[in-house]
Amino acid sequence: MNAPQRPPNADPPHPSPPNQGEEAATADPGENQPAHEKGSEAVLAAAMLGDLKREMNRLQREIRLAIQVQLAKMSGRTLGSMEANRELARSIQEMLDAHGLRVRCTHCGHPAILRVSPRAGAAAGVFVFDHTIDGRRTFHGGRVLMPEIRLVAKPARKPRGEKKAG
Numbered sequence: 001m002n003a004p005q006r007p008p009n010a011d012p013p014h015p016s017p018p019n020q021g022e023e024a025a026t027a028d029p030g031e032n033q034p035a036h037e038k039g040s041e042a043v044l045a046a047a048m049l050g051d052l053k054r055e056m057n058r059l060q061r062e063i064r065l066a067i068q069v070q071l072a073k074m075s076g077r078t079l080g081s082m083e084a085n086r087e088l089a090r091s092i093q094e095m096l097d098a099h100g101l102r103v104r105c106t107h108c109g110h111p112a113i114l115r116v117s118p119r120a121g122a123a124a125g126v127f128v129f130d131h132t133i134d135g136r137r138t139f140h141g142g143r144v145l146m147p148e149i150r151l152v153a154k155p156a157r158k159p160r161g162e163k164k165a166g
């Protein structure tokens, strides 16, 4: 910022003549009232938070797309062993969790956690989508190759109706 400096004794462009009743009537009467100040600050804070929220959403979207691009390279592959595939799924989940993300189940579209489960005939296990649907833990998928990864926001926690007190 290179604002031109004004000499300290510069006159304002339109000096108001003193002792004129009309001028005094147009002055803002609330200028020095604390309530007015407080209202302005609330408006400023709301605007600032709105800007911040938009900026965070933009960054969040960039992060999501960046992760998705990298994970897309893994789809259709297997690391060849149960241990390696599990480690891969665990690392992915850890990263997604840190950013409030989930993978989207390719079968039903629900947000899910990618896991590797043992299965007869699949030495390196199978990739499954672990999610809760209608209050029940459900697994979809089950292929030996890593599925296509689409990222979605982690759903907000829902209060459970049947939760016991204590």
Ligand SMILES: [Zn+2]
Binding pocket: 105, 106, 107, 108, 109, 110, 112, 129, 131, 139, 140
């Ligand atoms: Zn599903």
